[in-house]
Amino acid sequence: MHPLEVARQAQPSLQGGLADSLFETAERDPLLPQLARRSDTSPAHWSQVTAIELRDEVLDVAKGFIAAGIFPGHRVAVMARTRYEWTVLSYALWTVGAEIVPIHPTSSHDQVAWILRDASCVAVVVEDEQGIMTVGSVIASLPGLRHVWQLDSGALRDLTEAGRDVPVTTVESMRRIVLPDSTAVIAYTSGTTGGPKGCALSHSSLASPCDTLLAGWGHTVAPAGQQPAVLAFLPFSHVYGLMVQGLCMRGGFLMGHEPDPRTERLADALLSFRPTYLHAVPLVFEKLFKNFLREAEQSGRGALFERAVRTARDFAAATERQRLGTGAGPGLDLRLQHALYDKTVYRRLRAALGGRVCGAASGGSPLNRELALFYAGIGIPVHDGYGLTETSGGITAQPVGREKLGTVGRPLPDTEIQVAQDGELLVRGPSVFQGYVNDEEANRAAFRNGWLATGDLGRLDEEGYLSITGRKEDIVVTSGGKSVAPAVLEERLRVHPLVHQAVVVGDGRPCVGALITLDPAYLAHWRALHATPGDAQDRRLREENALREEINRAVGAVNSTVSRSESIRVYRVLPEAFDLANGLLTPSMKLRRDAITERYAAEIEAMYHSSSRALRGPAPVDPYSWDDTDNVFG
Structure with missing residues (x-):
C-alpha cells in the first residue's frame, strides 16, 4: 500500500548471483577502491583495495574452496566478527554457488551445534581459537562436517595455496550457473522466543532491496562528486549487516570493517575512516x-x-x-x-x-x-x-x-x-x-x-x-485485561541518559512493571557530578537516594505519555546489563524476553510484592488501585 515513487532509473535486475557484481565492477572500473583495510600496526591507517585486487583475491579463495570439494548447493558456515575476510569469504562462496550460513561468534555450543546440524553444513570458517574450541566441542555430533578453517591461522592463505592448480575457467563455469533464485544465505532468526529458524534467502531477494535503495537513495549517501564511504560494524551474521555489505558492493561504495562495536573502538574507527554515511x-x-x-x-x-x-x-x-x-x-x-x-x-x-x-x-x-x-x-x-x-x-x-x-x-x-x-x-x-x-x-x-x-x-x-x-508475541496483558505494547515504553525509557536497557513485564499481574539496567559509563559520570562531602556511608546513602529520584523521574516522564493503566507502576534496577555474553541479547541486539523473565523471575516476584498494598494482602486486580510508582532498586 502506498509504495514509494522512485524516479531514478533502477539498476538492471539480477541475471546471475551476487558475486557477479564484483566481477563486473572489476571489469568496468578496475581501479575503483572497493574495500579499506585497517593496518594491524597502525590502526589509524587504512589501505585501499581496488576492485581488481579484490576480484583476484576472491578468485583465489574460490579456487581453494573448489579444491576442498565445495560445490554449488553446499552450505558453509561463517562464524566471525565483521572483518575484511568475511567479505572475501562470502563473495568467494557465492562465486562457486555455495550457500552461506552466518553464525554469530558468541553463539553458545548448543546454538552452534543446532545451526550446523539443521543446515547440514559441510564446512565452517571460524575466527579464532575460541571458535575452534566451540566447534570442536560439538563436532562429534556432526558427521557431515568435513572442514574447519580458522581465519587467525591463515585460512585465506591456506585456501589460496590449496587452489593454486584449479583453472580459472572452472571457477567461471561454476559462477555462471548460479541463478537469481539460487539460495545464497541461510540466515537463522535471532530467536527472541523459541529456537532459531533458518531463513533461505535467494541471491535476487538479497539484491532487490539493495538495488531499490541504490536507485532511489544512492545520491544521498555522499556529497556530490565524492565516493560514498561506509564503515561496516553491524554483524554480518544478521541480515542488516549483510544488507550493508550488499549496498556497498553493488553501489560501488568504499567499505571498511570494524569488528569491535564497543563505543571506544567504534569512535576511533569513525575518526580515522571518516565515513560519509552511517x-x-x-x-x-x-x-x-x-x-x-x-x-x-x-x-x-x-x-x-x-x-x-x-x-x-x-x-x-x-x-x-x-x-x-x-x-x-x-x-x-x-x-x-x-x-x-x-x-x-x-x-x-x-x-x-x-x-x-x-x-x-x-x-x-x-x-x-x-x-x-x-x-x-x-x-x-x-x-x-x-x-x-x-x-x-x-x-x-x-x-x-x-x-x-x-x-x-x-x-x-x-x-x-x-x-x-x-x-x-x-x-x-x-x-x-x-x-x-x-x-x-x-x-x-x-x-x-x-x-x-x-x-x-x-x-x-x-x-x-x-x-x-x-x-x-510481546504484548503484555495485565490481570485487569489491559493489553500493553512494551516496545514503546522501553524506547521512551532509554531516552534518559542513565537508562541503558529496559524490559517491560506484567503478564497476569495487576499492573505494568519494568526491569531497568543503567548505562555504566554515564552512571560513573553521574556519580562524579553528584559527589558530596561527608563520611562514606552518608555520602553513599545520599547518592543512592538521588539516583532513585532520578530514575523515578525518568519513569514518571514515560508515564506522562500514556494512560494510567498503561503506565509503569513498579520497577527494579538490575545490577548487570543484558548482553550477548549472558545470553540475554540476540546477535542483532534484541532482548531475549523469555530468557530475561526466566532469569529474573525472583526479582519480578519481589518487585510486585514490594508494594505496601501488596504486602497487606492479595494483589489488587484493578491496576488503578495501586500506589504511585514503587522505585525498587536491586
Whole structure:
C-alpha cells in the first residue's frame, strides 16, 4: 500500500548471483577502491583495495574452496566478527554457488551445534581459537562436517595455496550457473522466543532491496562528486549487516570493517575512516547521544549542550512541518540560533563521527522521534526503515524530501503492506524469503494467502507511512485485561541518559512493571557530578537516594505519555546489563524476553510484592488501585 515513487532509473535486475557484481565492477572500473583495510600496526591507517585486487583475491579463495570439494548447493558456515575476510569469504562462496550460513561468534555450543546440524553444513570458517574450541566441542555430533578453517591461522592463505592448480575457467563455469533464485544465505532468526529458524534467502531477494535503495537513495549517501564511504560494524551474521555489505558492493561504495562495536573502538574507527554515511541500530544512535552529553557535562558545557539540543529538535521539527506542508519552516530567531549552535556545537559533534557524515540509516527497531529530530537538527538526518530476516532486510524507507520522523517510512516499490484486524503487519514483495529450512509447519504458519505474516504490530497513516508498535508475541496483558505494547515504553525509557536497557513485564499481574539496567559509563559520570562531602556511608546513602529520584523521574516522564493503566507502576534496577555474553541479547541486539523473565523471575516476584498494598494482602486486580510508582532498586 502506498509504495514509494522512485524516479531514478533502477539498476538492471539480477541475471546471475551476487558475486557477479564484483566481477563486473572489476571489469568496468578496475581501479575503483572497493574495500579499506585497517593496518594491524597502525590502526589509524587504512589501505585501499581496488576492485581488481579484490576480484583476484576472491578468485583465489574460490579456487581453494573448489579444491576442498565445495560445490554449488553446499552450505558453509561463517562464524566471525565483521572483518575484511568475511567479505572475501562470502563473495568467494557465492562465486562457486555455495550457500552461506552466518553464525554469530558468541553463539553458545548448543546454538552452534543446532545451526550446523539443521543446515547440514559441510564446512565452517571460524575466527579464532575460541571458535575452534566451540566447534570442536560439538563436532562429534556432526558427521557431515568435513572442514574447519580458522581465519587467525591463515585460512585465506591456506585456501589460496590449496587452489593454486584449479583453472580459472572452472571457477567461471561454476559462477555462471548460479541463478537469481539460487539460495545464497541461510540466515537463522535471532530467536527472541523459541529456537532459531533458518531463513533461505535467494541471491535476487538479497539484491532487490539493495538495488531499490541504490536507485532511489544512492545520491544521498555522499556529497556530490565524492565516493560514498561506509564503515561496516553491524554483524554480518544478521541480515542488516549483510544488507550493508550488499549496498556497498553493488553501489560501488568504499567499505571498511570494524569488528569491535564497543563505543571506544567504534569512535576511533569513525575518526580515522571518516565515513560519509552511517548504518546502525537505535542502540548505537542512543549511545552516541549519551556520549555527546557526557562529554559536554564533563567539560562544563552541559547547559550549553542542552540548549543546543532543544534548538536542533525545534529546527528539525519546523523543517519537517515545512516539507510535509503542515506548517511554516523555522522562523528567523530559530534560524539564527541554529546557525550559532552549528558553529559552536553541531560542527564538533559531526567532527566526532569523522567530519564527513551527511546522513544515516537506522534499522533493527524503531528510532525514537526525539532522537531522530536531534540528529536531523545537527545535520545528520537519520532515515529510519523497517525489515526482517525473512524479507532480506528492507521493506520500508523514508521518502527523500518527504521524511516523517517517528515512522519507518513507506513501502519500497513493488513491496506491499497490509495491516490485519489484530494489527499484525502482512507483507509481500521481491525480497521475501524462500521459506524456513526443515520446518514445513513454520512455513505454513508464516504465509496467509501469499502474504508473509511478520509477527510485528503496526499502523499505516493516511499517507502510507508505517509506525511499528511492537511484536505480537510481546504484548503484555495485565490481570485487569489491559493489553500493553512494551516496545514503546522501553524506547521512551532509554531516552534518559542513565537508562541503558529496559524490559517491560506484567503478564497476569495487576499492573505494568519494568526491569531497568543503567548505562555504566554515564552512571560513573553521574556519580562524579553528584559527589558530596561527608563520611562514606552518608555520602553513599545520599547518592543512592538521588539516583532513585532520578530514575523515578525518568519513569514518571514515560508515564506522562500514556494512560494510567498503561503506565509503569513498579520497577527494579538490575545490577548487570543484558548482553550477548549472558545470553540475554540476540546477535542483532534484541532482548531475549523469555530468557530475561526466566532469569529474573525472583526479582519480578519481589518487585510486585514490594508494594505496601501488596504486602497487606492479595494483589489488587484493578491496576488503578495501586500506589504511585514503587522505585525498587536491586
